[in-house]
Amino acid sequence: DSGVTQTPKHLITATGQRVTLRCSPRSGDLSVYWYQQSLDQGLQFLIQYYNGEERAKGNILERFSAQQFPDLHSELNLSSLELGDSALYFCASSVTSGRLNEQFFGPGTRLTVL
Amino acid sequence: GQQVMQIPQYQHVQEGEDFTTYCNSSTTLSNIQWYKQRPGGHPVFLIQLVKSGEVKKQKRLTFQFGEAKKNSSLHITATQTTDVGTYFCAGSVSGRGSTLGRLYFGRGTQLTVWP
Numbered sequence: 001d002s003g004v005t006q007t008p009k010h011l012i013t014a015t016g017q018r019v020t021l022r023c024s025p026r027s028g029d030l031s032v033y034w035y036q037q038s039l040d041q042g043l044q045f046l047i048q049y050y051n052g053e054e055r056a057k058g059n060i061l062e063r064f065s066a067q068q069f070p071d072l073h074s075e076l077n078l079s080s081l082e083l084g085d086s087a088l089y090f091c092a093s094s095v096t097s098g099r100l101n102e103q104f105f106g107p108g109t110r111l112t113v114l
Numbered sequence: 115g116q117q118v119m120q121i122p123q124y125q126h127v128q129e130g131e132d133f134t135t136y137c138n139s140s141t142t143l144s145n146i147q148w149y150k151q152r153p154g155g156h157p158v159f160l161i162q163l164v165k166s167g168e169v170k171k172q173k174r175l176t177f178q179f180g181e182a183k184k185n186s187s188l189h190i191t192a193t194q195t196t197d198v199g200t201y202f203c204a205g206s207v208s209g210r211g212s213t214l215g216r217l218y219f220g221r222g223t224q225l226t227v228w229p
Contacts, residue, residue: 002156033216042221043157043202056216090156100145100206102159103217 003027004106006091012112018079021109025072025093031055032074033094033103034066038087049074050096081113118205120220128228133190135223137203144208146179146186147217152199160188160201193227200224 003026013019025032034046045058049068060066063081068074078085088108094101117140127133137146145164149157161170163179163186170177176189186203204217 002158035219043219045216045219048216058216092157100162100164102147102162103157105149105156105158107156 002104002106004091004093004104006089006106006109008109009107010110010112012114013081014114015081015083017081017113018077019081019111021076021078021089021091021111023074023076023091023093023106025074025091026104029093029095029104030072031094031096031101032068032072033092034060034074034076035090035092036087037090037108043090046076078111083113086111086113118203118218118220120203120223122223123221124224124226126226126228127193129195130192133193133197133225135188135201135203135225137186137188137205137220139184139205139218141207142183143205144183146183146203146205148177148186148188149202149204150199151202151222155199157202190225193225195227195229198225198227 005024007022011019031050033048036044036046046060047066048056052068063079066076088110090105090108092103092105094103119138121136147162148160150160151157161177166183167181168179174191178187190197200222202222203220
């Protein structure tokens with residue numbers, strides 16, 4: 001158990017819908033990262049937050065948005081869902097935003113878009 | 115843009131054989147991390163290399179960071195069925211304040227070990 005929690009574990013929805021994925025980082029960790037993992041794309045970095053502020057952006061679609069709240073939990077919002085958005089979404093956390101910090105991954109949310 | 119390439123994508127070995135996965139970056143990395151993801155699980159941190167030419171060992175696992183800090187390798191000696199999973203390398207770059215902490219992941223090497 002990494003100490004990072006993600007809800008829900010599974011999510012099944014239809015195209016065009018909007019969903020929210022939630023992540024609670026390890027106690028004391030200020031930085032949160034979101035990744036998308038699909039079979040043919042490996043781990044794709046989406047976005048990073050540090051202490052409530054966006055710190056780095058990766059290949060995140062405009063239909064996707066995220067935020068980190070004052071209590072440090074984070075939410076990833078996916079809208080106008082397409083079949084290709086079906087994937088495993090991981091949240092990870094680290095103590096700070098520095099590059100020498102190891103990242104602790106949550107168990108993931110498996111999103112299926114029908 | 116920054117890219118980290120990892121090969122091979124798949125590796126099937128007999129238990130007891132050795133295994134190596136290689137990671138190459140298009141630019142110099144400040145450090146590299148290795149993660150393991152078991153089937154159905156999430157990535158778990160294994161180790162971090164920071165210095166040029168650094169070599170670290172964890173039991174049967176040997177990690178190397180190239181002299182130019184552009185490549186890295188993970189070697190497993192005498193694989194066991196418990197080694198099954200996908201091994202990812204992930205590098206960080208320096209000099210970009212707003213992206214410090216971001217890891218550039220390779221696509222991973224999926225290791226299968228036959229008993």
